Amino acid sequence: xxxxxxxxxxxxxxxxxxxxxxxxxxxxxxxxxxxxxxxxxxxxxxxxxxxxxxxxxxxxxxxxxxxxxxxxxxxxxxxxxxxxxxxxxxxxxxxxxxxxxxxxxxxxxxxxxxxxxxxxxxxxxxxxxxxxxxxxxxxxxxxxxx
Numbered sequence: 333x334x335x336x337x338x339x340x341x342x343x344x345x346x347x348x349x350x351x352x353x354x355x356x357x358x359x360x361x362x363x364x365x366x367x368x369x370x371x372x373x374x375x376x377x378x379x380x381x382x383x384x385x386x387x388x389x390x391x392x393x394x395x396x397x398x399x400x401x402x403x404x405x406x407x408x409x410x411x412x413x414x415x416x417x418x419x420x421x422x423x424x425x426x427x428x429x430x431x432x433x434x435x436x437x438x439x440x441x442x443x444x445x446x447x448x449x450x451x452x453x454x455x456x457x458x459x460x461x462x463x464x465x466x467x468x469x470x471x472x473x474x475x476x477x478x
Contacts, residue, residue: 381437382437386435403421
């Protein structure tokens with residue numbers, strides 16, 4: 333596995349345009365989706381005045397090859413404490429990913445309570461999936477091997 337910080341770096345080309353490279357170290361059946369999303373997030377971060385991403389959502393529109401990708405970051409809204417961006421990733425003119433990112437400045441957030449986890453059985457003490465399937469002989473099986 334590669335170095336996420338290095339492998340998601342983007343090069344600024346000006347006017348909200350960036351270029352990145354999809355590294356083969358992040359291959360599963362193709363480039364891992366979270367890795368591709370991280371490249372888009374890095375481009376939004378490079379465009380933002382703020383250092384903190386508050387939300388990220390995306391649509392995967394195609395499978396990227398292990399090569400360069402082009403990113404276009406458009407400001408949707410810019411305020412005193414937050415900014416919203418649209419990030420479009422393409423490769424050879426083909427759409428790969430479309431994302432929406434909110435970034436925020438140093439603002440007070442919610443306070444969180446730290447709770448103890450519930451008392452549940454240890455995973456090793458639970459039946460395996462094969463054992464569960466064997467206990468219900470007529471149950472439909474999933475269509476995939478994993």
